[in-house]
Amino acid sequence: MKLDHTQPLEYSTKQNQLNILGFWIFLGAEIMLFATLFASYFTLEDRIGNGPSGGEIFGITPVMIETILLLTSSFTIGLTVNAMRIGNKKAMLTFFVITLLLGLAFLGVEIYEFYHYVHVGAGLQTSAFTAILLTTLGTHGAHVTFGLFWGLFIVSQVKKRGITTETTNKSFIFSLYWHFLDVVWIFIFSFIYLKGMM
Amino acid sequence: MKELFPFKQVMGFVFSLVLTVVAVSVYFFDLSFALGMTILLVTAFIQAALQLVVFMHAGETEDKGAIYANLYYGIIIALVTVFGTLLAMIWGYM
Numbered sequence: 001m002k003l004d005h006t007q008p009l010e011y012s013t014k015q016n017q018l019n020i021l022g023f024w025i026f027l028g029a030e031i032m033l034f035a036t037l038f039a040s041y042f043t044l045e046d047r048i049g050n051g052p053s054g055g056e057i058f059g060i061t062p063v064m065i066e067t068i069l070l071l072t073s074s075f076t077i078g079l080t081v082n083a084m085r086i087g088n089k090k091a092m093l094t095f096f097v098i099t100l101l102l103g104l105a106f107l108g109v110e111i112y113e114f115y116h117y118v119h120v121g122a123g124l125q126t127s128a129f130t131a132i133l134l135t136t137l138g139t140h141g142a143h144v145t146f147g148l149f150w151g152l153f154i155v156s157q158v159k160k161r162g163i164t165t166e167t168t169n170k171s172f173i174f175s176l177y178w179h180f181l182d183v184v185w186i187f188i189f190s191f192i193y194l195k196g197m198m
Numbered sequence: 199m200k201e202l203f204p205f206k207q208v209m210g211f212v213f214s215l216v217l218t219v220v221a222v223s224v225y226f227f228d229l230s231f232a233l234g235m236t237i238l239l240v241t242a243f244i245q246a247a248l249q250l251v252v253f254m255h256a257g258e259t260e261d262k263g264a265i266y267a268n269l270y271y272g273i274i275i276a277l278v279t280v281f282g283t284l285l286a287m288i289w290g291y292m
Binding site: 195 | 201203207210211214215218221222224225229231234235238239241242245246249250252253254255259261264265269271272273275276277279280282283284287288
């Protein structure tokens with residue numbers, strides 16, 4: 001295996017570089033996936049039938065809590081990669097675990113939010129609006145849930161094997177995924193919640 | 199300790215919080231729909247660019263060209279999908 005020492009460890013082999021490029025291409029496809037959900041949302045958001053509208057069911061408090069949690073977790077996964085690059089395993093694991101805990105807290109608030117929606121009569125089958133709302137939010141939430149398990153496995157690998165070409169590559173790719181989820185949330189926050197409450 | 203919190207990333211985080219506060223202002227102030235949407239569009243896209251450049255290290259390696267080409271491709275398809283749908287399903291009937 002040829003190691004390029006001018007690059008950080010996660011880029012140091014050809015395979016690693018290709019893994020990272022490949023993941024970027026996957027993220028490009030994810031952008032398009034969420035674009036179709038947003039397109040459907042904008043089409044259906046006024047079709048509320050006999051159900052509530054967005055302005056009636058959205059609350060600024062849970063939305064702000066979710067946004068701050070996810071923005072902070074995006075910051076800490078950035079710090080994870082930084083600590084990884086200076087070879088500080090302990091700091092890396094600490095930031096990584098904080099990231100996952102923030103993600104878990106985000107998910108907790110989102111589950112509460114879904115419970116609240118169903119409770120006030122905005123279930124998946126209430127109207128076209130609630131259907132696309134819960135589908136869009138749910139797709140993002142499912143990504144976060146998947147990320148939590150994925151991250152957990154990477155943490156345990158870094159703990160066992162240390163900072164190697166493989167574990168840094170996996171951690172870096174995970175950081176790309178996590179930042180991407182934050183970007184998607186920014187758009188949900190702006191164009192679903194704030195637009196709906198404006 | 200200082201090396202664990204690089205200036206660039208801390209500033210990126212602070213800036214992303216500022217952008218969030220600006221975006222939330224559309225909720226607290228009584229703005230017109232057009233002005234509110236303009237603010238949201240600007241803050242959301244700056245926020246996204248910030249994440250890509252500061253946190254995701256998009257321009258760091260020799261794959262920079264391929265990564266940006268792929269990103270622009272994804273974004274163009276996304277914009278065409280969203281605005282094309284709006285045109286065909288909403289704006290055409292207003």
